[in-house]
Amino acid sequence: MKYHIITFGCQMNKSDSERIASYLEKKGYKEAEEKDANLIIINACSVRKSATDRIHGKVKKIKEKPTTVLTGCILKRDKAKFSKLFDYILQSNDLAKWPLFGGKETDFFKIPPKRKGVSAFIPIMTGCDNFCTYCVVPYTKGREVSRPAKEIIEEAEKAVSNGYKEIWLLGQNVNSYNGEMTFPDLLRKINKIKGDFWIRFVSSHPKDFSDDLIRAMSSCKKVVKYLNLPLQSGDDEILKKMNRPYTSEDYKNLIERIRKAMPDIELSTDIIVGFPEETEENFRNTAELFREIKFDMAYISCYSPRPQTVAYKMKETVSDCEKKRREKILTEILKENNAEKTKKYKGKEVKVLVFEKNKKGELQGKTAKNKTVLFSGPSKLIGRFVKVKITQTSPWSLKGEIKQK
Numbered sequence: 001m002k003y004h005i006i007t008f009g010c011q012m013n014k015s016d017s018e019r020i021a022s023y024l025e026k027k028g029y030k031e032a033e034e035k036d037a038n039l040i041i042i043n044a045c046s047v048r049k050s051a052t053d054r055i056h057g058k059v060k061k062i063k064e065k066p067t068t069v070l071t072g073c074i075l076k077r078d079k080a081k082f083s084k085l086f087d088y089i090l091q092s093n094d095l096a097k098w099p100l101f102g103g104k105e106t107d108f109f110k111i112p113p114k115r116k117g118v119s120a121f122i123p124i125m126t127g128c129d130n131f132c133t134y135c136v137v138p139y140t141k142g143r144e145v146s147r148p149a150k151e152i153i154e155e156a157e158k159a160v161s162n163g164y165k166e167i168w169l170l171g172q173n174v175n176s177y178n179g180e181m182t183f184p185d186l187l188r189k190i191n192k193i194k195g196d197f198w199i200r201f202v203s204s205h206p207k208d209f210s211d212d213l214i215r216a217m218s219s220c221k222k223v224v225k226y227l228n229l230p231l232q233s234g235d236d237e238i239l240k241k242m243n244r245p246y247t248s249e250d251y252k253n254l255i256e257r258i259r260k261a262m263p264d265i266e267l268s269t270d271i272i273v274g275f276p277e278e279t280e281e282n283f284r285n286t287a288e289l290f291r292e293i294k295f296d297m298a299y300i301s302c303y304s305p306r307p308q309t310v311a312y313k314m315k316e317t318v319s320d321c322e323k324k325r326r327e328k329i330l331t332e333i334l335k336e337n338n339a340e341k342t343k344k345y346k347g348k349e350v351k352v353l354v355f356e357k358n359k360k361g362e363l364q365g366k367t368a369k370n371k372t373v374l375f376s377g378p379s380k381l382i383g384r385f386v387k388v389k390i391t392q393t394s395p396w397s398l399k400g401e402i403k404q405k
């Protein structure tokens with residue numbers, strides 16, 4: 001009884017896979033390489049079309065005949081499409097009902113995760129009520145449900161006592177967390193746990209980003225001063241079509257308030273280019289705002305229609321080639337900004353959490369502000385904090401020398 005899990009998509013899926021692994025091991029399964037496994041689970045993502053295409057690619061490569069399970073973020077329509085390729089298509093949070101196992105009802109979040117890697121991913125809620133017109137999540141994950149705060153705090157305490165240096169609080173829209181306390185109060189509680197660790201959270205929605213959250217972020221020392229705040233578009237017409245209930249002005253004001261409270265904060269954002277009917281002028285508004293805010297990082301994606309969403313019925317008006325052009329323009333702006341902004345790190349000493357050794361044999365880690373740092377050192381430092389003096393900067397990463405082991 002050997003299992004292998006293949007995970008696509010966001011941290012939430014990675015976190016679910018850790019719970020699935022733990023459940024399987026309790027049932028007597030052992031983790032194995034893909035080629036040796038007799039149970040292969042693909043934890044899928046339907047957010048982008050490219051991610052669904054990868055499921056096809058992956059399952060076709062499975063040659064022997066193990067039992068195959070498809071789980072994760074799957075649209076009804078894709079379920080039908082994949083039903084011939086997999087033995088089972090199942091809900092990840094309904095593990096106990098999987099016909100493979102039987103047994104009594106299990107609360108998915110009560111399963112202790114089998115953590116992998118350096119960070120502890122802790123889901124604080126599932127689902128989403130926002131129905132952005134391009135997004136499948138409300139259809140695949142259902143409505144928002146918050147986990148009880150006590151359970152989250154206990155999981156965080158355990159992760160810290162097990163030596164994890166980075167806690168990620170996960171949800172599709174963490175700002176609207178509502179499990180016996182507000183999200184800012186949850187941050188305050190987790191910040192009080194004793195130990196040297198960072199707190200990160202994702203994803204945020206600008207409409208729910210309250211002044212109390214700004215206060216909590218700035219007063220809680222362990223909460224990193226780095227924030228991903230998805231803008232999606234800098235044009236009011238497109239924001240409306242995306243069902244994002246804020247204007248470019250609202251977003252700008254919010255960023256001003258955040259920067260006023262935390263002048264040294266670094267910001268990243270998510271942008272979709274080529275949404276249906278996005279004209280050159282609409283795009284120019286996005287590019288202008290993008291230039292003005294000077295983000296430290298951005299995740300820019302070309303719009304791809306997803307079945308079941310409202311935008312799926314809208315006529316696509318931007319060619320793939322034009323989407324790529326728009327993506328490139330924003331990437332260039334980001335690169336220019338970053339080449340300048342990262343120079344301030346030269347000669348500075350930064351605290352780095354070490355993640356891995358890369359293919360070149362260098363250690364790779366991140367600062368609290370999510371900057372990638374490369375340096376030489378022994379593998380035993382993986383999972384630990386070290387001090388690194390920065391000797392070289394580039395738009396996407398920093399290089400340095402270790403100061404203290």
Ligand code: SF4
Pocket residue numbers: 128129130131132135136137138172173203205
């Ligand atoms: S808030 Fe995020 S998860 Fe929810 S619908 Fe919008 S993009 Fe999707």
